Each structure stands twice: as C-alpha cells, then as structure tokens.
Amino acid sequence: MTEPAATLLSARGLTRTYPGVRALDGVDLTLRAGEIHALLGENGAGKSTLINLLTGAQPIEAGSIHLDGREVRPRSPADAAASGIVAVYQEITLLPNLSVAENIYLGREPTRFGLVDRARMRREAAILLSRFGLSIDPAQPLSAFSTAVQQLIAIARAVDMSARVLILDEPTASLDSAEVAVLFRLMRELAASGMAVLFVTHFLDQVYEVTHRITVLRGGKLVGERKTAALPRLDLVAMMLGKLPSGDNHLQRHAAREPGAPFVTVKDLGKRHLVAPFSAGIRRGEVLGVAGLLGSGRTETALLLFGAERADAGEIIVDGAAVTLRGPRDAIRLGFGFCPEDRKLDGIVPDLSIRENIVLALQARLGWVRRLPLARQRELADTYIKLLNIRTPDAEKPIQLLSGGNQQKALLARWLATKPRLLILDEPTRGIDVGAHAEIILLLEKLRDEGMALYVISSEVEEVAAYADRVMVMRERRQAGMLTGEEVTPSAIIDAIVTPVDMPPPGRAA
C-alpha cells in the first residue's frame, strides 16, 4: 500500500443535534486522495449522521466541509453528488424494475432531439460496466442480478457521476467472500485513480484487509484517526468500546455477594442463521453482562431468550423446569421483560401517552377484559415517573415528545410495573444524555440488589465490567467466552472479543 498523498476532503467540527441528544458533536474527518478510509463505531456512534451531513441528506448545524480546498455545503444528495461526494448504501437505492442502463443514467439520461437516446444509453452503460469488469447486458432489469452485481452497478453509477469521494455504507453485509474480493479489487482501483473511498463496515477483518486509515466514532464524538497498519486490533476494539487507557479500575467494581438461587438456565440455545448455540445461567440478584461488537449475535441471544425469535435448538430452564417460548407472551408469563435496542421502532408506541406506554405490558398480561381502572393507571404512571425521575409535566403527554433518556426510563417503567423476575436489556444506555445514563446504571444496580435477575447487553465495556457479575462474550454469532468474578475486567472483555474463535461462523461454510 502506497502512502496516500494530498488531503481531498476535510470536515471540521461537524455537529448535529436531535431533540434531547447530540448525534454528532464536533467531529473531524480527513480523507486523502488515493486512500481507503474506514469509518468505525457501534450503533449510535454517529456514523450514519456523519454520512448524512457529508451527502447533504441532513443540514449541517455547525462545522464545515472542504473538498479540494473549496468549502462545500451540500443541501441535498444531488447537490453533494454534483460536487463529487456520492454514497452507496447497503440497501441498494436503485430501482429494481428498471434496466441496468436506465438505473445508471437515471436523472441524467443522454438525449437526442429531446428524447431519451436508449441505444446510446445502453452502449455507454456497457462500456462503463466493462471498466468495472462486468460483462452484463445493460438492457436487463436490475432485479435480474445478484446483490453483489447490483452493488457494483450502484458504484459504477456513482463513479460515472464524477465522484471524488465515494462513501460505501456496509457494502459487504450481504456479499459472499468471492464477491467481497471483487468489490475490494474495485475499491483499490478507484483509490489508485485518485479517489477517496470511505468504507463503513462492522467487519474488522475487512478493515485490516483493505483500508489505509481508520476513523473511530463513539457516542457522537471523534475518538481518533489512526493508520490501519499501526493500530493493533485490541486497541481498535478498545477505541470502539470506550475502554479508557488509564487501566481497569476506573469504575468501582461492586463488592462480591453471595450468589442467589439459580433462576434461568440456558442450555445450547440457538437458531440456524441467527446465532450458534450458547449456554448461560442467570441467578437472582445477579447481572449477566453480554459483550460483543455490532453483528456479533449479542442482540440475537436476547431475542431467543425472550421468545421474540423461536429457537430451533437447546432449552431454557426456569426454576428447574424446562419451558418452551412460542412468543414474547410466553416469556412475559414467566416473569421476563425486554427493553429492545431500537427504542423508537421496537420499544415505544409513539402516539400513545406516557401513562399508556407504562401500563401496556402489565395490561397485556392481565388481558383485554380486566382493564386497569384509569385511576390505577394514573397511580402507576405517577409512581414510576417519580421513582425513575422521568422529566415530564404530566403522564398524558405523548411519549414521543420525551428525550431518549426519558423514553428509556418509561420503557423500564413499563416492565417494572409487571414486577419482572428477569429483565433483559439491550443497550439500555445508548443514545441518551449523561444524566439519564448515570440514573439508569444506578437503577440497574438497585434492581440487582433487590434480587432481580438482569441480562444486560452493552457495548460500554467499562460499565459492564463495573456492574456485571459475569460477562458472556459474543463473537461472529457464537459464544466466545464467559468471564466470571475477578476475570471481569474491560481488558479481559476486549481480549475475548478480539481473540478469534477456531470454528467458522454458522450459516456460512459447510
């Protein structure tokens, strides 16, 4: 790999705020001509927001973008494309029912006497595609080709629109290894021709295979930019997961306690193409932490444990008896509760009031006939609003008007109202403000001390190491380790995340 030369794109201090949360906070990004640059970070780190600002999909609140030394301020993706910044997304944003040629020249068709010159369009498309090593008939509909080919066509379109900066958002997520190799060769050729390629992915192997430099974001802030060759994988994961360089005793680890009675035991629970069989035991009064990178299968373990996905292998034993979960209702009947990772889509019911959101799970468990009287609903809502310090003038406000942190507290209240025995939390502190963050951690510790069993998925390793009794580490959709007692340190967690497992990931080879 040759050392890339001059700076092509320079973004400084990019900032973007959503109600209640700063999605991007003064982030810098430098792309040099001829380089492939990885943009890394967990969900909610600000990657998508950064791309949206670069491509003009969202307006810039503060900060600047310079391309070739000239300031650009894209007002729309079309505007950004005109100045040379184009993004290609994981979900192909082309039109499957149109022909390949029509897709490539959509919105800028070659015309003859004011009419679209189809023959010329097909001819030029064929020439363009052959440059990308694709010998396909441009008259065929796009849907006739595999995802990989569609991806290449999308890139061809972007390059033909005289892109200088090509942003690839998770381009390899649905490609097999041969297709990935083709894509990487193309990326290298494009970089060699003087473009800059910004490569967003969660596959670290691919980052080390193809990129020159890495920019890491976390919680909307820039963690740092490094040369790929000079950044050990361990350090990279530490940057992504926010382990502090100061050592392992940054947060006070809670005192060891007598282990409670075993409550839920998971034995070889798994589902093909979702997550390989994993085993874990959760005791009352204990936090089982689950660590792993994005796409490691950490969320999938929760979906199986809550019955949101049906397992096809293994068993769940509750209080000594094997149970079958046909859906979330079965899990709720056993006293399980689940706060999902995607709060907006899977958690809150936006139109309904805070009160209705809080009583929803309890009411669902009581059934439709035994409606909680309004007075009782108000009482429950007010109790939890006070207990969890949910900042709202009253319980009748639509929940969507609350900030992220307060929404999360309301979701916790929804489950606490059902008096759960096991609470499953997927990234309970993601994307919420600092104050609410600390309050939620304190609450989890309080619930644990009161004897509740907690299953907490988190990418905040420092935090997990502080409050978890044991930590299950996931990697490549399988269990990569279980840390207990004194082993639970941020360094050990990151070690386990990085150390390769000797088996192939499920659903791929053999």
Next chain:
Amino acid sequence: MSGWFMEARSRLALLALVLLANVLVAPGFLELRLVDGRLFGGIIDILNRGAPVMLLAVGMAPVIATRGIDLSVGAVMAIAGAVAAATVNAGHAWPVAVMAALGTGLACGLWNGVLVTIFRMQPIVATLILMVAGRGIAQMITEGRVLTFTDDGLAGVSSASLLGLPLPVLIALAAAIITGLLVRATALGLFIEAVGTSPRAARLAGVPAPGILIGVYVWSGLMAALAGLIAAADIRGADANNAGLWLELDAILAVVIGGTSLYGGRFSIGLSVLGALILQGMRTCILRSGLPPELNLLLMALVIALVLVVQSPACQPAIARLTARLTRKGTA
C-alpha cells in the same frame, strides 16, 4: 380527555354548520312532528338515512386504527341482505333470517381477518377480494334479480319505531354505544391503538396482536351485516347489485373526518359516528337545495377536501396559533 373534547368540538361545529345549511335551504328542517307514535322531521331523516353508514363507520374505525382497511363492507351488506331475504322466502321466521344474516357477516369478517392476520395479506388487497367476490356471492343467492319479500317482521327492521325513533337509528346508536364500551371499558382500545401505531413494540410488550386483528375485522363484518339488514328491509328486497354500493368509501371518509389517521393509531367511535352524520347532513342538504344532482358529488368532494386539508399536519400549526389567539382574546 381534554384532547377528545377539543376534537369533538370541531366536529360538532362542523355538524352544526351543515345543519344550518339545511335550515337555509329548507326552512322547516328543524320541525319535529309526531305521527302515529313516530317522529318525523329533518333531523330524524338524517339520523335514519345515515344509520347504515354510521354502522359501517363504527365497524371501520377500529380496523383503520390497526393500520388496516375494510373495503368489503358494502359487499357484505349485499350478502347479508340476500341471505336474510332468501331465509324468509324459504319459510323461516324473521328472527331466524336476522340471525342468519348476522352469522354471515361474522363469517365474512373472519375471512378478512384470517387473510390479513394469518396469511399476512395487505388489508387493502385482502378485503378487495371480498369486495369483488361478495357481490357475485350475493347475486348467486338472489339468482340475479331483486329478491323481494313480504315478511313484515323483517321489513320492520327498517320501518318499526320505538320511543318515537325509527329502529335503524336505535340500532346504529346501540351499536355505537356497545362498541364504544367494548373498546374503552376494556383494554381493547389501548391494544388496538398500540398494534396500529407500532406492531413490533406491541408484540414485544405482550399484546395479543393476532387476536386483536382478527377481532376488528369480525366486528366490521358484523356491523356491515346489520347495515345490510336495514338496507334490505328498507326496500323489502335484496338488491345484490346496489345494496351498499360504494358505502365502504363513505364509511372510510366518516372515520377520517372523525380524526382517525389511515396510518393507524388513535381512534374514536363517537367521532366516527359524528363523521357519518356530517356526511349524511351534507348529502341531505344538497338533495333538498334543488341543485342539479350532478353537482352533489362535486360539492361533497370539495367540502371533504376542505375538512381534510384543515386537519392536515401542514395546516395544524396555523390553526393552533389562531385558536390560541382567539382563546387569549376570549379570556382577556
């Protein structure tokens, strides 16, 4: 609660406007006369003629709240009417005919509900099937003609009266009250709104979504069968081609005027009934005004467009500002 009253107020104001327009075109509109123990007059007329659409709207509102739609209600009216007529003509007593028609409505609703819930069809397509096939089924029952009947009991569904009010009005009001209680005195309303707003969140919170979905379509089928009985009793015959024709659209409009979004979520049975009455009031007004009938549809469309534009998110901030200014003046 205050939100509901705000919404109800604007609908009531609209209804009052429509009634005022009726008074202007027909000065005797508000008069009530008691003839043979039955009330007559403009208001009674609107309630009576509006009864079928009120019933359909009562069934449609929960369906729309789940982010669904039921296009088949007009066709289900035709089937239910045909079943009732065929049953009395086969020599059965009228209560048997009524039960048969209601059972048919339940079965039609179950069919829709199963297609939407178990087979995951888009509601608009699933109910389109019965909308098209339903009239065919009704025609098969009536053998392609208007199946008239002479049974006074069945005809009484439309012509009888109680406490001075026509039976259709009482049926529609009773259905509205029972449905309102069913959704608000239980947790059904909350579940329907949760499923309609965010199906995934509702499922993860343990809401029994499949049962709710099938239930709303079954209820809509039942309401359509009631409306079909009234329509058949009205003409003492089952007209497979015309009974309930296009009424599904009136019902959808009534629900939308009642403030329920086609994207699901919040709904109100009472406001949907008001919506149906507003529609019927406009129709009566245009008919009585003596304007050329071809203007009717155009005027209706204009008024409805106006109502919906006023309700649209684009207009809401301006209206909120206006209301705030008016109330400030009012209190000052």
